[in-house]
Amino acid sequence: MTPARASGTRWALAALILAGLLPAAAAEQPADPGAGDQPGLSQECRVPGAQLYTMAKLRAVQAALSANRTLKILAIGGSAAPGASASYPAKLEAALEHALPKTDVTIDHRGLPGEIASGASERLRTMVAEAEPDLVVWQVGTHDAIARVDADAFASALSEAVAWIRSHGIDVVLVDPIYTASMAADVDYNRIVDAVRTVAAQQEVPLVRRYEALHYLSSRSDKGEGHMLGRQFRLNDLGLRCMAEHVALTIATSLARTEAEPDPKLAPAAPPLTEPQRAPG
Amino acid sequence: MRDPNAIDFWRGFALVTIFINHVPGNTFERYTFSQYGISDAAELFVFLAGWSIGIATRGRDGQPEPAGRSVVRLLARTVEVYRAQLTVMLLALAIIAGSALLLDNPLILEWHNAGGFFADPIQSVCGMALMTYQLGFFNILPLYVVLIGIAPTFVLVGRFSLLAALALSGGVYLASLVFEWNVPSWPGEGDWFFDPLCWQVLLVLGFVLQGWNLRSDTLRRWARRLFPVGLAIVVLGIVLAVTGLRPDPLMVPEPRLLFTFEKTYLTPARLLHFLGVLLAFAPLYAILAPRIGVVGGYLTGLGRNSLAVFSMGSILSLIGQLVRFQTGGGVLVDILVAGSGLVGLGFTAWFVEWRARTKSSRVRA
Numbered sequence: 215m216t217p218a219r220a221s222g223t224r225w226a227l228a229a230l231i232l233a234g235l236l237p238a239a240a241a242e243q244p245a246d247p248g249a250g251d252q253p254g255l256s257q258e259c260r261v262p263g264a265q266l267y268t269m270a271k272l273r274a275v276q277a278a279l280s281a282n283r284t285l286k287i288l289a290i291g292g293s294a295a296p297g298a299s300a301s302y303p304a305k306l307e308a309a310l311e312h313a314l315p316k317t318d319v320t321i322d323h324r325g326l327p328g329e330i331a332s333g334a335s336e337r338l339r340t341m342v343a344e345a346e347p348d349l350v351v352w353q354v355g356t357h358d359a360i361a362r363v364d365a366d367a368f369a370s371a372l373s374e375a376v377a378w379i380r381s382h383g384i385d386v387v388l389v390d391p392i393y394t395a396s397m398a399a400d401v402d403y404n405r406i407v408d409a410v411r412t413v414a415a416q417q418e419v420p421l422v423r424r425y426e427a428l429h430y431l432s433s434r435s436d437k438g439e440g441h442m443l444g445r446q447f448r449l450n451d452l453g454l455r456c457m458a459e460h461v462a463l464t465i466a467t468s469l470a471r472t473e474a475e476p477d478p479k480l481a482p483a484a485p486p487l488t489e490p491q492r493a494p495g
Numbered sequence: 496m497r498d499p500n501a502i503d504f505w506r507g508f509a510l511v512t513i514f515i516n517h518v519p520g521n522t523f524e525r526y527t528f529s530q531y532g533i534s535d536a537a538e539l540f541v542f543l544a545g546w547s548i549g550i551a552t553r554g555r556d557g558q559p560e561p562a563g564r565s566v567v568r569l570l571a572r573t574v575e576v577y578r579a580q581l582t583v584m585l586l587a588l589a590i591i592a593g594s595a596l597l598l599d600n601p602l603i604l605e606w607h608n609a610g611g612f613f614a615d616p617i618q619s620v621c622g623m624a625l626m627t628y629q630l631g632f633f634n635i636l637p638l639y640v641v642l643i644g645i646a647p648t649f650v651l652v653g654r655f656s657l658l659a660a661l662a663l664s665g666g667v668y669l670a671s672l673v674f675e676w677n678v679p680s681w682p683g684e685g686d687w688f689f690d691p692l693c694w695q696v697l698l699v700l701g702f703v704l705q706g707w708n709l710r711s712d713t714l715r716r717w718a719r720r721l722f723p724v725g726l727a728i729v730v731l732g733i734v735l736a737v738t739g740l741r742p743d744p745l746m747v748p749e750p751r752l753l754f755t756f757e758k759t760y761l762t763p764a765r766l767l768h769f770l771g772v773l774l775a776f777a778p779l780y781a782i783l784a785p786r787i788g789v790v791g792g793y794l795t796g797l798g799r800n801s802l803a804v805f806s807m808g809s810i811l812s813l814i815g816q817l818v819r820f821q822t823g824g825g826v827l828v829d830i831l832v833a834g835s836g837l838v839g840l841g842f843t844a845w846f847v848e849w850r851a852r853t854k855s856s857r858v859r860a
Contacts, residue, residue, distance in 0.1 A: 291605075329519050360820050361816065361819070362824040396600045
């Protein structure tokens with residue numbers, strides 16, 4: 215990952231992204247629910263920005279864009295909605311190439327069974343070493359929640375894993391677990407969702423707040439067509455359909471912010487792997 | 496029915512360990528040896544499978560049975576394991592889907608990467624038959640099918656020279672590490688969780704060592720001499736596991752897989768650690784056997800019926816996970832899950848042997 219060069223291309227790109235996404239970027243403040251000001255989102259997936267993501271800088275992605283390189287993404291976890299015409303990785307690629315015109319995106323999509331708090335974080339390292347991506351988009355927490363892993367153990371393992379990825383100059387976007395009615399009152403489950411948010415904030419990585427977004431969509435779509443498997447399954451399908459768009463918007467918005475506030479640390483002299491490793495926890 | 500022996504005992508031990516480790520997060524997990532070393536029960540299981548192939552294809556005097564019979568024997572076993580894999584996969588998917596419906600909770604569909612199946616059943620069902628679609632925790636049997644499927648090659652080479660069989664196997668192993676060869680997953684990207692091209696080395700090692708062990712006393716003498724080395728490796732493994740020290744896969748020199756601790760590729764560190772465990776613990780059975788009557792009988796019973804017990808164990812551990820999830824876990828639930836699981840495994844072993852007995856007595860009648 216070569217450090218970004220402050221070239222004309224870079225600023226042109228920044229302007230492009232900003233122009234395309236300024237309304238969304240501004241939506242970090244609570245916005246009008248269901249507002250039609252999110253150009254990246256299709257009608258059924260619209261969620262106010264504040265309930266959809268938190269932003270953070272994506273320096274490695276920015277570096278890849280400024281160098282006109284292909285953007286390599288490792289997408290971990292998640293599956294397509296039943297009956298969807300395109301799979302999650304294909305949709306994410308399309309959504310990103312739409313949001314970042316002139317950028318070539320390749321996506322390596324892997325499942326990661328097992329708990330982050332035990333074996334899975336080791337397996338994650340393997341995947342990252344094999345793929346050597348610019349960005350890891352990680353849907354995390356579901357397996358640990360189902361295995362009833364202690365939220366603190368989960369948080370510290372996740373924090374360590376994210377810090378490790380970032381210490382190698384690779385960006386991370388986290389995606390928290392889904393919202394579903396039968397889990398809404400489950401204390402342990404909510405602690406896992408909170409842990410993902412806390413780690414994202416501590417490690418300064420963008421977060422797609424899938425739980426909040428689905429919660430919002432569930433409140434909005436009380437009426438509507440039925441689902442043969444019940445309302446929770448219909449909501450789940452909707453969540454899966456919207457995943458790619460939500461992730462793409464989060465990345466594009468975070469990039470706009472990275473471009474808008476160039477970091478002095480990213481001076482051309484800086485070697486690529488000097489991002490300090492933060493202590494886990 | 497075989498008399499109790501060390502192989503069945505250790506295989507039963509591996510089966511119990513795998514069962515406990517496949518209910519992640521449960522209280523008893525931390526008391527399994529897998530938590531205290533680089534290698535775990537999977538290595539033990541595959542090594543013993545190789546050793547058993549040696550026993551099955553050679554007489555007590557070390558003379559191999561006719562080549563054709565060995566090939567057919569292994570083919571029959573491959574079919575049997577493949578059938579078990581399909582049955583277990585179907586039941587696991589049904590249990591996951593059924594629980595999601597019953598509890599009105601789509602979250603469960605994502606468990607063990609089953610979501611891919613429900614999203615894309617058309618491709619996934621083909622992948623299931625091809626074994627390129629695997630669920631998390633349900634990936635040992637596909638490895639086993641491939642290993643027993645390719646075993647005839649090594650058994651036939653071994654009839655001429657065990658060393659040649661080992662060299663061939665070791666060559667494939669090293670090449671797979673250097674060039675990162677693995678069998679791809681499909682649908683979905685990625686590779687098999689257990690790389691058969693790497694793991695075959697352990698099966699062949701078991702087969703070859705069994706042959707050498709029959710032929711002369713040399714192997715046993717060396718094993719005794721190397722006992723302290725084995726002990727040292729075990730201690731080192733405990734230190735590494737407890738402190739969490741491991742190589743960073745992005746920092747090690749190329750070829751990367753020669754230096755990391757990855758289970759998928761049975762990297763040299765894991766292989767070496769397993770050999771250390773073998774040296775240190777192999778003598779233990781002779782000491783334990785006279786002292787642990789019922790437990791020994793239980794474990795050897797499991798070991799004698801390993802395929803049925805393993806298959807049942809996978810299903811029981813999945814049910815155990817769902818019970819833990821729905822009840823919220825806790826020590827009491829864990830005792831219930833582990834306890835009823837162990838009883839279930841014992842019952843499976845008893846049932847298989849009972850059925851075999853009644854079948855054979857009916858044939859005689």
